[in-house]
Amino acid sequence: MILVTGGAGFIGSNFVLDWIASTDEPVVNxxxxxxxxxxxxxxxxxxxARHVFVRGDIRDRPLLDRLLADHRPRAIVHLAAESHVDRSIHGPGAFLHTNVEGSFVLLEAARAYWSGLAAGRRESFRFLHVSTDEVFGSLEPGAPAFTETHAYDPSSPYAASKAASDHLARAWHRTYxxxxxxxxxSNxxxxxxxxxxxxxxTIVNALAGQTLPVYGDGLQIRDWLHVGDxxxxxxxxxERGRVGETYNIGGGSEFANIDTVRRVCALLxxxxxxxxxxYERLIRLVADRPGHDRRYAIDTRKIERELGWRPTETFETGLRKTVQWYLAHAGWVREVQSGSYRDWVAQNYATRTPGPA
Structure with a gap:
């Protein structure tokens, strides 16, 4: 059995679904x-029966201790995080609470549990800490892609909180x-x-006939990774990663944000x-976010060389599947577009001065 944190979020739920489909091992979520x-x-x-869901906070140490004692997982996959840059700009406190404090509490609970395991189980136990390329900051055009040893230079409260959690995880390995x-x-x-x-x-706004906001000049470059990959x-x-090591995971698909939006429009x-x-008629350039990184790119040679992993989706195939999924799941979209979601969109975009398409 493994314990997954944040397993009802975007990456987390995809991971849990993939794990159940690909293995015979149960998950505590x-x-x-x-x-x-x-x-x-x-x-x-x-x-x-192989999926056990528990609603709870990773900062709740007694809950973590009970889950670890009751289910005896062989690994923890730590995906729980506040992850939206714009939300971190408007309210950084939640990012420090979850990403930094939460990771600390989880690491301490994991250390206590791991320390009490029998020798064989102690040796096979793993704590997989899942992070982001945003901890590395911004790349200049033409600069080499981020490697695992690239210096951290976070620009946003979100990226800084994830960088802090990365440092904690590595310190708990080196010290304990x-x-x-x-x-x-990558994205x-x-x-x-x-x-x-x-x-x-872009997909949901386009289908609703609403403006498609693109920050700044739209030339910020992102490396896109399909969540299935x-x-x-x-x-x-x-399964095969070396303890104490870091592995960069990227899609090898660098595109400017404005081009990504245009690709979505063309598919729709x-x-x-x-x-x-x-749909491209709906695109509007709007005021940029503070500290907006210009480019991310991931060097995946280490994970390819050591573990034999490579992405299977191109951006073209993955984006088509994504657009098709949203078209087929209008009910899911309606459900998540709650009053609080609409309030957030209004808060984030209402004050951004629109520009030309």
Whole structure:
């Protein structure tokens, strides 16, 4: 059995679904069900005895101790995190509470549990700490992609909080010998992605005939990784990754944000055309976010060389599957677009001065 934190969020729910489909091993899924955690993502596992869901906070040490004592997992996959840059700018406190304090409490609970295991189980136990490429900061055009040894230079409260959690995880390995493995991934996309992020926001706004906001000049470059490829990479790192090591996970698909939005529009024009005209007509450049990183790119040679992992989805195939998923799951979209979601969109975009398409 493994314990997954944040398993009702975007990456977490995809990981849990992938794990259940790909292995015969049970999962204990701990999630606090904040605004982006959604049990409907896991509806297909209802009644499945191999999936045990527990609603709770990773800062709740007594709860963690009980779960570890009762279920005796062989590994912890730590995915629970506040992860939206814009939300971290508006309210950084929640990011420090969850990403820093929460990771500390979880590491301490894991250390106590691991220390009490019998020798064989202690040697095989793993703590997989899942992080982001945003901890590295911004790359200049033409600069080499981030490697695992790239210096940390976070720009946003979100990235800083994740950098802090990475440092904690590595310190707990170096000081206490806790068997930690860390991964840093590029921008994920795919099913169940909460529609505050670029690709799902573009899809749901376009279908509603609403403005498609693009920050600044739209030339910020992101390396896109399909969440299915990420889940497969995490399984690989958990199975064969070396203790104390870090593995970068990227999609090898660098595109400017404005081009990504245009690609989504072109797919929607093909799959669900709007009688009012091409969806690209809805694109508007808006005021940029503070400290917006210009480029991310991930060097995946280490995970390819050591563990044999490579992405299977191109951006073209993955993006088409993603758009098709949202078109087929309008009910899921309606459910997550609650009053609190609409309030957030209004808060984040109402004050951004629109510019030309």
């Amino acid at each position: 701990l999630d606090v069900l904040s605004y982006s955690g959604n049990l409907r993502n896991l509806a297909s596992l209802q009644g499945n 010998d806790l068997p930690v493995v860390t991964s840093n991934c 994920n996309y795919g099913p169940y992605h909460f529609p505050e992020k670029l690709i799902p926001l 990420h889940c497969r990479a995490l399984r690989t790192v958990l 024009d093909e799959l669900q055309p709007d009688p009012a005209g091409p």
